[in-house]
Amino acid sequence: MLQATFSKSERETLKAIYRLTAPSKGLGAEAHTGDLADALGVSPGTATATIKRLADRGFADHKPYRGVVLTPQGRQAAVSAIRRHRIVERFLSDMLGYAWNEADRLAGAFEHELPQEVEDRLFVALHRPSTCPHGFPIPEPEEADIPELPPLYALEPGDVAEVAVPGSTDPAVVEFLATLGLRPGVLVEVREKHPFDGPLVLLVDGSARTVGERIARQIYVRKQENRKESA
Amino acid sequence: MLQATFSKSERETLKAIYRLTAPSKGLGAEAHTGDLADALGVSPGTATATIKRLADRGFADHKPYRGVVLTPQGRQAAVSAIRRHRIVERFLSDMLGYAWNEADRLAGAFEHELPQEVEDRLFVALHRPSTCPHGFPIPEPEEADIPELPPLYALEPGDVAEVAVPGSTDPAVVEFLATLGLRPGVLVEVREKHPFDGPLVLLVDGSARTVGERIARQIYVRKQENRKESA
DNA sequence: CTTGAGGTTTTGGGTGACCAAAACGTAGAT
DNA sequence: ATCTACGTTTTGGTCACCCAAAACCTCAAG
Numbered sequence: 001m002l003q004a005t006f007s008k009s010e011r012e013t014l015k016a017i018y019r020l021t022a023p024s025k026g027l028g029a030e031a032h033t034g035d036l037a038d039a040l041g042v043s044p045g046t047a048t049a050t051i052k053r054l055a056d057r058g059f060a061d062h063k064p065y066r067g068v069v070l071t072p073q074g075r076q077a078a079v080s081a082i083r084r085h086r087i088v089e090r091f092l093s094d095m096l097g098y099a100w101n102e103a104d105r106l107a108g109a110f111e112h113e114l115p116q117e118v119e120d121r122l123f124v125a126l127h128r129p130s131t132c133p134h135g136f137p138i139p140e141p142e143e144a145d146i147p148e149l150p151p152l153y154a155l156e157p158g159d160v161a162e163v164a165v166p167g168s169t170d171p172a173v174v175e176f177l178a179t180l181g182l183r184p185g186v187l188v189e190v191r192e193k194h195p196f197d198g199p200l201v202l203l204v205d206g207s208a209r210t211v212g213e214r215i216a217r218q219i220y221v222r223k224q225e226n227r228k229e230s231a
Numbered sequence: 232m233l234q235a236t237f238s239k240s241e242r243e244t245l246k247a248i249y250r251l252t253a254p255s256k257g258l259g260a261e262a263h264t265g266d267l268a269d270a271l272g273v274s275p276g277t278a279t280a281t282i283k284r285l286a287d288r289g290f291a292d293h294k295p296y297r298g299v300v301l302t303p304q305g306r307q308a309a310v311s312a313i314r315r316h317r318i319v320e321r322f323l324s325d326m327l328g329y330a331w332n333e334a335d336r337l338a339g340a341f342e343h344e345l346p347q348e349v350e351d352r353l354f355v356a357l358h359r360p361s362t363c364p365h366g367f368p369i370p371e372p373e374e375a376d377i378p379e380l381p382p383l384y385a386l387e388p389g390d391v392a393e394v395a396v397p398g399s400t401d402p403a404v405v406e407f408l409a410t411l412g413l414r415p416g417v418l419v420e421v422r423e424k425h426p427f428d429g430p431l432v433l434l435v436d437g438s439a440r441t442v443g444e445r446i447a448r449q450i451y452v453r454k455q456e457n458r459k460e461s462a
Numbered sequence: 463c464t465t466g467a468g469g470t471t472t473t474g475g476g477t478g479a480c481c482a483a484a485a486c487g488t489a490g491a492t
Numbered sequence: 493a494t495c496t497a498c499g500t501t502t503t504g505g506t507c508a509c510c511c512a513a514a515a516c517c518t519c520a521a522g
Binding site for chain 3: 264265275276278279283295296
Binding site: 110113117118125 | 323326327328329337340341343344345346348349352353356
């Protein structure tokens with residue numbers, strides 16, 4: 001498959017459509033121009049223009065006044081863009097020492113101009129990382145979809161999982177999470193789940209921690225295969 | 232000094248004017264539009280337009296039909312751009328393992344989008360290198376001029392120096408130089424200099440090597456303070 | 463002192479990106 | 493069934509970039 005070439009804003013638009021139409025948003029969900037414009041920080045007219053350019057080239061399916069979804073080629077391109085972004089984030093955190101929640105902001109500035117070749121070498125130099133610094137998976141080069149992580153609140157007692165915190169999380173929430181030891185990549189084990197949307201009791205780094213439902217729905221987890229082997 | 236902001240081609244143009252008006256090209260030399268267009272791989276009309284944009288903002292002094300030179304602000308900006316380029320080259324060679332003559336080509340692709348902040352961290356992560364992989368000095372952030380290196384042929388017997396090879400060197404010449412052990416950063420000591428534009432006899436890595444005048448004018452050296460202490 | 467060659471600038475034309483505001487569609491409320 | 497509110501698309505304008513080709517300078521040769 002010969003690599004199609006996209007401009008910076010086309011790539012950002014692909015990523016945004018991908019996120020807005022992820023399965024968790026409802027099956028067959030379409031991205032609306034206004035939401036896209038907000039996500040991209042751009043006027044609605046500009047969003048429309050970019051969508052049309054993508055649709056003309058066969059990367060998106062645009063039903064005017066209704067919404068837009070990605071074609072399989074568009075989804076492939078979006079996944080590549082996300083892979084690129086996450087690799088650059090890892091570079092910023094692993095090689096330059098940026099905090100995981102700073103990397104995001106800076107990666108966007110230059111990821112689009114990085115030659116593919118350099119991305120590939122960077123990936124190897126970083127020891128082929130499997131997640132970005134937020135804890136989300138880095139997709140394979142030709143992968144068509146990125147597995148979605150379940151929220152922490154979806155775990156059941158006995159489950160062991162690795163924490164992932166979205167970049168869009170409110171900084172105040174991030175700070176609170178840090179006091180609980182809930183940072184990306186940290187392993188947690190669910191001890192109890194209280195009924196009626198009650199809190200979770202977790203084992204974090206050896207200490208017991210309680211987390212409310214609202215917070216436990218805002219962060220995500222990579223479930224580990226090895227379940228708890230308790231007495 | 233608040234950082235002026237330049238587009239990609241403006242920065243490339245600043246670098247090109249800087250190079251074309253370096254003291255070694257003759258004092259008070261002006262860069263001609265055609266040469267600039269060639270250096271940038273752009274049509275003459277495009278070069279004129281970019282020059283005018285720079286001149287309007289006070290970074291260049293353009294005398295129509297005559298030539299262009301940089302103002303002090305323009306020179307400062309050009310030096311910053313060169314510093315950026317050389318740091319990115321070092322990243323490509325030191326962290327990603329690219330050969331010194333490949334780094335050049337790739338650096339140009341994304342150096343312009345790199346946030347200043349990231350450049351600064353990268354410089355530190357690379358252990359504050361003093362030269363680019365070609366062997367040329369990385370200027371200080373606020374330096375107004377980059378010291379020019381003398382050609383190898385300017386050395387005299389007894390001198391010890393570090394080799395620098397321009398990126399623009401013919402690949403066949405680079406290959407030939409490699410057979411002599413003349414790679415960027417290598418230390419050489421001049422043993423003899425034959426008269427009437429005759430060859431140099433060097434000590435390279437313990438072996439005696441002879442280099443003709445034409446080649447010895449194409450590569451450059453950083454002279455070491457410690458002169459030869461021979462018997 | 464004219465003339466022309468060679469280099470420079472201008473002009474006209476195209477793309478991608480952006481915005482503000484006008485025009486337009488869709489769907490819910492009367 | 494119309495009206496209207498809201499969101500979307502279109503229109504008109506700006507800017508950086510690029511090119512090809514026309515118009516234009518400059519200077520040196522005749």
